[in-house]
Amino acid sequence: MSKPVVATGHFTGCFGCHMSILDIDERILDLVELVEFNKSPINDIKHFTKPVDIGIIEGGISNDENAEILMEFRKHCKILVAIGACALTGGVPSMRNLVPLKECLEEAYLNGPTVKSENTGIIPNDPDIPVLLDKVYPCHEVVKIDYFLPGCPPSADTIWNALVALLKGEPLNLDYELIKYD
Amino acid sequence: MSTNVVTFTIDGVEVKSAPDKTIIQAADDAGIYIPRLCYLKDLPPGGHCRVCTVKVNGRPVNSCTYPVAEGIVVENDTEELNSFRRNIIEMLFVEGNHFCPSCEVAGKCELQALAYRLGLLTPQMPYLYAQKELDATHPDVYLDRNRCVLCGRCVRASIHLDKKNVFGFENRGINMRISVNSNDGLKDTDLTKDDKAMSVCPTGCLVVKRQGYLTPVGKRLYDKKPIGSEIETKTVKS
Numbered sequence: 001m002s003k004p005v006v007a008t009g010h011f012t013g014c015f016g017c018h019m020s021i022l023d024i025d026e027r028i029l030d031l032v033e034l035v036e037f038n039k040s041p042i043n044d045i046k047h048f049t050k051p052v053d054i055g056i057i058e059g060g061i062s063n064d065e066n067a068e069i070l071m072e073f074r075k076h077c078k079i080l081v082a083i084g085a086c087a088l089t090g091g092v093p094s095m096r097n098l099v100p101l102k103e104c105l106e107e108a109y110l111n112g113p114t115v116k117s118e119n120t121g122i123i124p125n126d127p128d129i130p131v132l133l134d135k136v137y138p139c140h141e142v143v144k145i146d147y148f149l150p151g152c153p154p155s156a157d158t159i160w161n162a163l164v165a166l167l168k169g170e171p172l173n174l175d176y177e178l179i180k181y182d
Numbered sequence: 183m184s185t186n187v188v189t190f191t192i193d194g195v196e197v198k199s200a201p202d203k204t205i206i207q208a209a210d211d212a213g214i215y216i217p218r219l220c221y222l223k224d225l226p227p228g229g230h231c232r233v234c235t236v237k238v239n240g241r242p243v244n245s246c247t248y249p250v251a252e253g254i255v256v257e258n259d260t261e262e263l264n265s266f267r268r269n270i271i272e273m274l275f276v277e278g279n280h281f282c283p284s285c286e287v288a289g290k291c292e293l294q295a296l297a298y299r300l301g302l303l304t305p306q307m308p309y310l311y312a313q314k315e316l317d318a319t320h321p322d323v324y325l326d327r328n329r330c331v332l333c334g335r336c337v338r339a340s341i342h343l344d345k346k347n348v349f350g351f352e353n354r355g356i357n358m359r360i361s362v363n364s365n366d367g368l369k370d371t372d373l374t375k376d377d378k379a380m381s382v383c384p385t386g387c388l389v390v391k392r393q394g395y396l397t398p399v400g401k402r403l404y405d406k407k408p409i410g411s412e413i414e415t416k417t418v419k420s
Contacts, residue, residue, distance in 0.1 A: 082304075085282065085283045088303075088304040089304060089305065089309070090309070091281070091283060092281060092283055092284055094281075094309075094311075095279075095281060097309070097311040098279060098311055098313065135311070138304075138309075140304075140306055141308065148303040148304045149303070150303055150304055152282070152283035176298065176406075176407070176408055177405065177406055179298055179303065180289075180298075180405075181282035181283070181288065181294055181297070181298075182282045182283045182285070182288035182289065182294075182399075
Protein backbone atom coordinates (compact mmCIF):
# COMPACT_ATOMS: atom_id res chain seq x y z
CA MET A 1 0.00 0.00 0.00
CA SER A 2 1.37 3.40 -0.89
CA LYS A 3 2.00 5.91 1.86
CA PRO A 4 -0.40 8.77 2.48
CA VAL A 5 0.77 11.93 0.75
CA VAL A 6 1.27 15.15 2.73
CA ALA A 7 1.87 18.67 1.40
CA THR A 8 2.61 21.82 3.37
CA GLY A 9 2.23 25.42 2.34
CA HIS A 10 3.15 28.83 3.61
CA PHE A 11 1.37 32.13 3.04
CA THR A 12 1.63 35.43 4.91
CA GLY A 13 3.28 34.73 8.23
CA CYS A 14 6.67 34.11 9.77
CA PHE A 15 7.31 30.45 8.90
CA GLY A 16 7.10 29.73 12.63
CA CYS A 17 4.52 26.98 12.10
CA HIS A 18 6.89 25.15 9.77
CA MET A 19 9.59 25.56 12.43
CA SER A 20 7.11 23.98 14.83
CA ILE A 21 6.58 21.09 12.40
CA LEU A 22 10.35 20.54 12.40
CA ASP A 23 10.26 20.79 16.19
CA ILE A 24 8.79 17.26 16.35
CA ASP A 25 12.49 16.35 16.66
CA GLU A 26 13.32 12.66 16.19
CA ARG A 27 9.70 11.90 15.38
CA ILE A 28 10.55 13.30 11.96
CA LEU A 29 12.10 9.87 11.27
CA ASP A 30 8.73 8.25 12.03
CA LEU A 31 7.05 10.84 9.86
CA VAL A 32 9.23 9.98 6.88
CA GLU A 33 8.28 6.32 7.39
CA LEU A 34 4.59 7.19 7.71
CA VAL A 35 4.06 9.60 4.84
CA GLU A 36 5.35 10.78 1.51
CA PHE A 37 5.86 14.54 1.08
CA ASN A 38 4.67 16.31 -2.01
CA LYS A 39 4.71 20.12 -2.47
CA SER A 40 6.35 21.70 0.57
CA PRO A 41 8.93 24.34 1.41
CA ILE A 42 10.72 21.63 3.42
CA ASN A 43 11.67 19.60 0.32
CA ASP A 44 11.36 22.56 -2.07
CA ILE A 45 8.90 20.74 -4.38
CA LYS A 46 7.25 23.72 -6.05
CA HIS A 47 4.23 22.17 -7.76
CA PHE A 48 1.77 19.43 -6.92
CA THR A 49 2.61 16.26 -8.82
CA LYS A 50 -0.17 14.01 -7.49
CA PRO A 51 -3.30 14.08 -5.32
CA VAL A 52 -2.54 14.79 -1.68
CA ASP A 53 -4.24 13.24 1.35
CA ILE A 54 -3.43 15.91 3.92
CA GLY A 55 -2.46 19.50 3.20
CA ILE A 56 -1.11 21.60 6.06
CA ILE A 57 -1.05 25.34 5.57
CA GLU A 58 0.21 28.24 7.62
CA GLY A 59 -0.17 31.99 7.10
CA GLY A 60 -2.94 34.38 6.17
CA ILE A 61 -3.95 35.44 2.67
CA SER A 62 -2.60 38.91 1.92
CA ASN A 63 -1.98 38.92 -1.85
CA ASP A 64 -3.13 37.38 -5.13
CA GLU A 65 -0.36 34.78 -5.14
CA ASN A 66 -1.37 33.55 -1.65
CA ALA A 67 -4.98 33.19 -2.77
CA GLU A 68 -4.02 31.37 -5.97
CA ILE A 69 -1.77 28.86 -4.20
CA LEU A 70 -4.33 28.31 -1.43
CA MET A 71 -6.89 27.42 -4.11
CA GLU A 72 -4.34 25.03 -5.61
CA PHE A 73 -4.03 23.40 -2.20
CA ARG A 74 -7.77 23.05 -1.92
CA LYS A 75 -7.92 21.50 -5.36
CA HIS A 76 -5.25 18.90 -4.65
CA CYS A 77 -5.80 18.04 -0.97
CA LYS A 78 -8.48 15.71 0.35
CA ILE A 79 -8.09 17.16 3.84
CA LEU A 80 -6.90 20.70 4.37
CA VAL A 81 -5.63 21.67 7.82
CA ALA A 82 -5.02 25.33 8.65
CA ILE A 83 -2.45 25.78 11.40
CA GLY A 84 -1.44 28.83 13.40
CA ALA A 85 -2.96 32.20 14.21
CA CYS A 86 -2.24 33.76 10.79
CA ALA A 87 -4.03 31.02 8.83
CA LEU A 88 -6.91 30.98 11.30
CA THR A 89 -7.44 34.68 11.99
CA GLY A 90 -5.01 36.62 9.79
CA GLY A 91 -2.80 36.91 12.87
CA VAL A 92 -0.26 39.66 13.39
CA PRO A 93 -0.10 40.56 9.63
CA SER A 94 -3.83 41.33 9.79
CA MET A 95 -3.10 44.24 12.11
CA ARG A 96 -2.80 46.17 8.86
CA ASN A 97 -6.53 45.57 8.33
CA LEU A 98 -7.13 48.41 10.77
CA VAL A 99 -5.47 50.84 8.34
CA PRO A 100 -6.53 51.32 4.69
CA LEU A 101 -4.07 49.66 2.28
CA LYS A 102 -3.22 52.95 0.55
CA GLU A 103 -2.19 54.49 3.85
CA CYS A 104 -0.10 51.42 4.73
CA LEU A 105 1.83 51.63 1.44
CA GLU A 106 2.27 55.39 1.68
CA GLU A 107 3.61 55.07 5.21
CA ALA A 108 6.01 52.29 4.24
CA TYR A 109 7.34 53.74 0.98
CA LEU A 110 6.64 57.46 0.88
CA ASN A 111 6.15 59.11 4.26
CA GLY A 112 7.68 56.77 6.83
CA PRO A 113 10.55 57.97 9.06
CA THR A 114 12.98 55.58 7.34
CA VAL A 115 12.25 56.88 3.84
CA LYS A 116 15.45 58.76 2.98
CA SER A 117 14.12 62.05 1.75
CA GLU A 118 10.86 63.50 0.62
CA ASN A 119 9.60 62.83 -2.91
CA THR A 120 12.14 60.06 -3.60
CA GLY A 121 10.13 57.02 -2.53
CA ILE A 122 8.01 54.96 -4.89
CA ILE A 123 5.38 52.34 -4.15
CA PRO A 124 6.65 49.09 -5.77
CA ASN A 125 4.48 48.05 -8.68
CA ASP A 126 6.50 45.46 -10.60
CA PRO A 127 4.43 42.77 -12.35
CA ASP A 128 6.61 40.12 -10.65
CA ILE A 129 5.54 41.28 -7.21
CA PRO A 130 2.27 39.80 -5.92
CA VAL A 131 -0.50 42.39 -5.66
CA LEU A 132 -1.59 43.08 -2.09
CA LEU A 133 -5.23 42.45 -1.24
CA ASP A 134 -7.26 45.10 0.56
CA LYS A 135 -7.01 43.02 3.73
CA VAL A 136 -5.26 39.99 5.16
CA TYR A 137 -7.82 37.17 5.17
CA PRO A 138 -7.99 34.02 7.23
CA CYS A 139 -7.72 30.94 4.99
CA HIS A 140 -11.27 29.80 5.70
CA GLU A 141 -12.61 33.00 4.13
CA VAL A 142 -10.99 31.98 0.82
CA VAL A 143 -11.51 28.19 0.67
CA LYS A 144 -13.14 25.55 2.84
CA ILE A 145 -10.86 24.42 5.64
CA ASP A 146 -11.45 21.01 7.22
CA TYR A 147 -9.49 21.31 10.47
CA PHE A 148 -8.10 24.18 12.52
CA LEU A 149 -5.10 24.04 14.85
CA PRO A 150 -4.67 27.34 16.71
CA GLY A 151 -1.41 28.57 18.23
CA CYS A 152 1.39 30.99 17.48
CA PRO A 153 2.75 28.58 16.58
CA PRO A 154 0.84 25.42 17.51
CA SER A 155 3.29 23.29 19.50
CA ALA A 156 5.05 20.39 17.84
CA ASP A 157 2.96 18.04 20.00
CA THR A 158 -0.25 19.68 18.78
CA ILE A 159 0.74 19.25 15.15
CA TRP A 160 2.07 15.74 15.66
CA ASN A 161 -0.96 14.46 17.57
CA ALA A 162 -3.35 15.99 15.06
CA LEU A 163 -1.46 14.60 12.08
CA VAL A 164 -1.25 11.11 13.57
CA ALA A 165 -4.98 11.14 14.38
CA LEU A 166 -5.81 12.24 10.82
CA LEU A 167 -3.54 9.61 9.30
CA LYS A 168 -5.22 6.94 11.40
CA GLY A 169 -8.66 8.32 10.61
CA GLU A 170 -9.35 8.99 14.28
CA PRO A 171 -11.18 12.01 15.72
CA LEU A 172 -9.04 14.92 16.87
CA ASN A 173 -9.22 14.91 20.65
CA LEU A 174 -6.35 17.14 21.68
CA ASP A 175 -5.48 17.69 25.34
CA TYR A 176 -6.32 21.04 26.94
CA GLU A 177 -2.69 22.21 27.03
CA LEU A 178 -2.31 21.66 23.28
CA ILE A 179 -4.93 24.23 22.22
CA LYS A 180 -3.65 27.79 22.63
CA TYR A 181 -4.24 30.97 20.67
CA ASP A 182 -0.72 32.29 21.28
CA MET B 183 -29.72 34.61 60.69
CA SER B 184 -32.05 32.69 58.50
CA THR B 185 -31.80 28.94 58.65
CA ASN B 186 -33.93 28.54 55.59
CA VAL B 187 -32.45 26.30 52.95
CA VAL B 188 -33.72 25.76 49.45
CA THR B 189 -32.98 22.60 47.53
CA PHE B 190 -32.86 22.36 43.76
CA THR B 191 -30.90 20.59 41.04
CA ILE B 192 -28.24 21.66 38.53
CA ASP B 193 -27.83 19.10 35.75
CA GLY B 194 -29.45 16.55 38.05
CA VAL B 195 -27.10 17.22 40.98
CA GLU B 196 -28.86 18.26 44.18
CA VAL B 197 -27.75 21.68 45.45
CA LYS B 198 -28.66 23.27 48.77
CA SER B 199 -28.42 27.00 49.22
CA ALA B 200 -29.53 29.93 51.33
CA PRO B 201 -32.66 31.43 49.73
CA ASP B 202 -31.11 34.87 49.16
CA LYS B 203 -28.49 33.65 46.67
CA THR B 204 -28.46 33.76 42.91
CA ILE B 205 -28.08 30.53 40.95
CA ILE B 206 -24.44 31.29 40.06
CA GLN B 207 -23.58 31.96 43.73
CA ALA B 208 -25.19 28.70 44.83
CA ALA B 209 -23.43 26.82 42.02
CA ASP B 210 -20.04 28.30 42.98
CA ASP B 211 -20.60 27.27 46.61
CA ALA B 212 -21.49 23.77 45.47
CA GLY B 213 -18.38 23.48 43.30
CA ILE B 214 -20.31 23.59 40.04
CA TYR B 215 -18.89 25.92 37.38
CA ILE B 216 -21.27 27.96 35.26
CA PRO B 217 -19.26 29.73 32.53
CA ARG B 218 -19.37 33.53 32.97
CA LEU B 219 -17.65 36.62 31.62
CA CYS B 220 -19.09 39.81 33.10
CA TYR B 221 -19.97 38.32 36.50
CA LEU B 222 -17.43 38.65 39.29
CA LYS B 223 -18.02 37.45 42.84
CA ASP B 224 -17.25 40.75 44.57
CA LEU B 225 -19.32 42.93 42.24
CA PRO B 226 -23.05 43.36 41.82
CA PRO B 227 -24.12 41.31 38.79
CA GLY B 228 -24.25 43.16 35.46
CA GLY B 229 -26.27 40.72 33.37
CA HIS B 230 -24.52 42.02 30.25
CA CYS B 231 -22.73 39.11 28.62
CA ARG B 232 -25.26 36.26 28.80
CA VAL B 233 -22.48 33.68 28.94
CA CYS B 234 -23.86 32.44 32.28
CA THR B 235 -27.27 31.72 30.76
CA VAL B 236 -28.77 28.51 32.16
CA LYS B 237 -32.20 27.01 31.74
CA VAL B 238 -34.54 27.11 34.71
CA ASN B 239 -37.47 24.75 34.26
CA GLY B 240 -36.77 24.91 30.54
CA ARG B 241 -36.52 28.71 30.20
CA PRO B 242 -33.23 30.53 29.60
CA VAL B 243 -32.25 32.98 32.35
CA ASN B 244 -29.12 34.77 33.58
CA SER B 245 -27.77 32.68 36.41
CA CYS B 246 -25.97 35.77 37.80
CA THR B 247 -29.23 37.62 38.42
CA TYR B 248 -31.79 34.84 38.87
CA PRO B 249 -32.52 33.87 42.48
CA VAL B 250 -32.54 30.27 43.64
CA ALA B 251 -35.89 28.73 44.50
CA GLU B 252 -37.10 25.50 45.99
CA GLY B 253 -37.35 22.67 43.50
CA ILE B 254 -36.21 24.48 40.35
CA VAL B 255 -34.56 22.34 37.69
CA VAL B 256 -31.45 24.05 36.32
CA GLU B 257 -29.67 22.96 33.15
CA ASN B 258 -26.10 24.21 32.79
CA ASP B 259 -23.50 22.00 31.13
CA THR B 260 -25.52 20.96 28.07
CA GLU B 261 -24.37 21.00 24.46
CA GLU B 262 -27.18 23.40 23.56
CA LEU B 263 -26.20 26.00 26.18
CA ASN B 264 -22.50 25.54 25.55
CA SER B 265 -22.99 26.14 21.83
CA PHE B 266 -24.85 29.40 22.62
CA ARG B 267 -21.96 30.38 24.88
CA ARG B 268 -19.47 29.50 22.17
CA ASN B 269 -21.38 31.75 19.76
CA ILE B 270 -21.23 34.65 22.20
CA ILE B 271 -17.48 34.22 22.67
CA GLU B 272 -16.99 33.93 18.90
CA MET B 273 -18.94 37.14 18.27
CA LEU B 274 -16.86 38.96 20.88
CA PHE B 275 -13.69 37.81 19.14
CA VAL B 276 -14.73 39.05 15.69
CA GLU B 277 -16.23 42.31 16.97
CA GLY B 278 -13.07 43.34 18.75
CA ASN B 279 -9.48 43.31 17.56
CA HIS B 280 -8.04 40.48 19.62
CA PHE B 281 -4.53 39.67 18.45
CA CYS B 282 -3.74 36.94 20.96
CA PRO B 283 -0.18 36.19 19.73
CA SER B 284 1.01 39.69 20.59
CA CYS B 285 -1.24 40.41 23.59
CA GLU B 286 0.40 40.67 26.98
CA VAL B 287 -2.65 39.22 28.69
CA ALA B 288 -2.72 36.00 26.59
CA GLY B 289 -2.69 33.02 28.94
CA LYS B 290 -4.60 34.79 31.68
CA CYS B 291 -7.33 36.27 29.47
CA GLU B 292 -10.81 35.07 30.42
CA LEU B 293 -12.19 35.51 26.89
CA GLN B 294 -9.45 33.25 25.56
CA ALA B 295 -9.86 30.80 28.44
CA LEU B 296 -13.60 30.55 27.83
CA ALA B 297 -12.91 29.84 24.15
CA TYR B 298 -10.55 27.03 25.18
CA ARG B 299 -12.98 25.61 27.70
CA LEU B 300 -15.94 25.74 25.34
CA GLY B 301 -13.94 24.16 22.52
CA LEU B 302 -13.79 27.10 20.11
CA LEU B 303 -10.80 26.28 17.89
CA THR B 304 -11.06 29.51 15.96
CA PRO B 305 -13.72 32.14 15.27
CA GLN B 306 -15.16 31.60 11.79
CA MET B 307 -17.52 34.55 11.57
CA PRO B 308 -16.13 37.43 9.50
CA TYR B 309 -13.95 39.85 11.45
CA LEU B 310 -15.14 43.44 11.64
CA TYR B 311 -11.71 45.09 12.06
CA ALA B 312 -13.43 48.10 13.56
CA GLN B 313 -11.46 51.20 14.48
CA LYS B 314 -11.17 51.41 18.28
CA GLU B 315 -9.47 54.03 20.36
CA LEU B 316 -6.52 53.50 22.63
CA ASP B 317 -6.09 55.71 25.68
CA ALA B 318 -2.48 55.70 26.86
CA THR B 319 -2.54 59.15 28.44
CA HIS B 320 -2.28 57.87 32.02
CA PRO B 321 1.28 57.42 33.33
CA ASP B 322 0.63 54.00 34.90
CA VAL B 323 -2.21 52.33 33.02
CA TYR B 324 -3.70 52.16 29.54
CA LEU B 325 -7.11 51.42 28.08
CA ASP B 326 -7.09 49.49 24.79
CA ARG B 327 -10.63 49.37 23.47
CA ASN B 328 -9.55 46.91 20.76
CA ARG B 329 -9.63 44.27 23.48
CA CYS B 330 -12.75 45.44 25.30
CA VAL B 331 -15.69 43.02 25.58
CA LEU B 332 -18.00 45.56 27.27
CA CYS B 333 -18.41 43.41 30.37
CA GLY B 334 -18.62 46.55 32.50
CA ARG B 335 -16.59 45.07 35.35
CA CYS B 336 -14.39 48.19 35.49
CA VAL B 337 -17.50 50.37 35.56
CA ARG B 338 -18.96 48.47 38.51
CA ALA B 339 -15.65 48.03 40.34
CA SER B 340 -14.87 51.73 40.13
CA ILE B 341 -18.27 52.65 41.56
CA HIS B 342 -18.78 49.92 44.15
CA LEU B 343 -15.25 49.02 45.27
CA ASP B 344 -13.18 52.15 44.58
CA LYS B 345 -16.05 54.64 45.16
CA LYS B 346 -14.76 56.68 42.21
CA ASN B 347 -16.92 56.33 39.09
CA VAL B 348 -14.08 56.51 36.54
CA PHE B 349 -15.71 54.45 33.76
CA GLY B 350 -19.01 54.36 31.93
CA PHE B 351 -20.62 53.20 28.71
CA GLU B 352 -21.39 55.47 25.80
CA ASN B 353 -23.32 54.98 22.53
CA ARG B 354 -25.50 52.00 21.71
CA GLY B 355 -25.37 48.65 19.96
CA ILE B 356 -22.29 48.00 17.83
CA ASN B 357 -21.02 51.53 18.60
CA MET B 358 -21.08 51.04 22.35
CA ARG B 359 -17.76 51.67 24.05
CA ILE B 360 -16.19 52.27 27.41
CA SER B 361 -15.86 55.95 28.21
CA VAL B 362 -13.81 57.61 30.91
CA ASN B 363 -15.01 60.31 33.22
CA SER B 364 -12.92 63.22 31.92
CA ASN B 365 -12.59 65.45 28.90
CA ASP B 366 -9.00 64.55 28.23
CA GLY B 367 -8.50 60.83 28.73
CA LEU B 368 -7.51 58.65 31.64
CA LYS B 369 -4.80 60.99 32.88
CA ASP B 370 -7.41 63.49 34.08
CA THR B 371 -9.38 60.93 36.08
CA ASP B 372 -8.61 59.92 39.66
CA LEU B 373 -7.81 56.34 38.58
CA THR B 374 -4.64 54.82 40.06
CA LYS B 375 -2.95 51.57 39.12
CA ASP B 376 -3.82 50.09 42.53
CA ASP B 377 -7.55 50.61 42.06
CA LYS B 378 -9.73 47.51 42.18
CA ALA B 379 -11.04 48.55 38.75
CA MET B 380 -7.58 47.78 37.38
CA SER B 381 -7.65 44.15 38.49
CA VAL B 382 -11.07 43.11 37.23
CA CYS B 383 -10.67 43.37 33.45
CA PRO B 384 -11.14 39.88 31.96
CA THR B 385 -9.09 40.72 28.84
CA GLY B 386 -6.19 43.05 28.06
CA CYS B 387 -8.33 46.17 27.73
CA LEU B 388 -7.42 47.79 31.03
CA VAL B 389 -3.80 47.07 31.81
CA VAL B 390 -1.12 48.34 34.20
CA LYS B 391 1.87 49.56 32.19
CA ARG B 392 5.34 47.98 32.39
CA GLN B 393 4.09 44.63 33.70
CA GLY B 394 3.54 42.76 30.44
CA TYR B 395 4.93 39.29 29.77
CA LEU B 396 6.23 38.91 33.34
CA THR B 397 4.86 35.37 33.63
CA PRO B 398 6.54 32.90 31.26
CA VAL B 399 4.46 30.81 28.85
CA GLY B 400 3.56 27.55 30.59
CA LYS B 401 3.12 29.20 33.99
CA ARG B 402 0.23 31.51 33.18
CA LEU B 403 -3.15 31.13 34.83
CA TYR B 404 -4.90 29.13 32.12
CA ASP B 405 -1.91 27.37 30.53
CA LYS B 406 -2.48 24.03 32.26
CA LYS B 407 -5.96 24.14 33.73
CA PRO B 408 -9.21 25.35 32.18
CA ILE B 409 -11.04 28.36 33.53
CA GLY B 410 -13.53 27.24 36.15
CA SER B 411 -11.40 24.42 37.53
CA GLU B 412 -10.70 26.58 40.59
CA ILE B 413 -14.43 26.39 41.37
CA GLU B 414 -14.80 22.73 40.50
CA THR B 415 -11.94 21.64 42.75
CA LYS B 416 -13.22 23.67 45.68
CA THR B 417 -14.36 21.63 48.67
CA VAL B 418 -18.11 21.29 48.50
CA LYS B 419 -19.80 23.05 51.39
CA SER B 420 -22.12 20.90 53.44
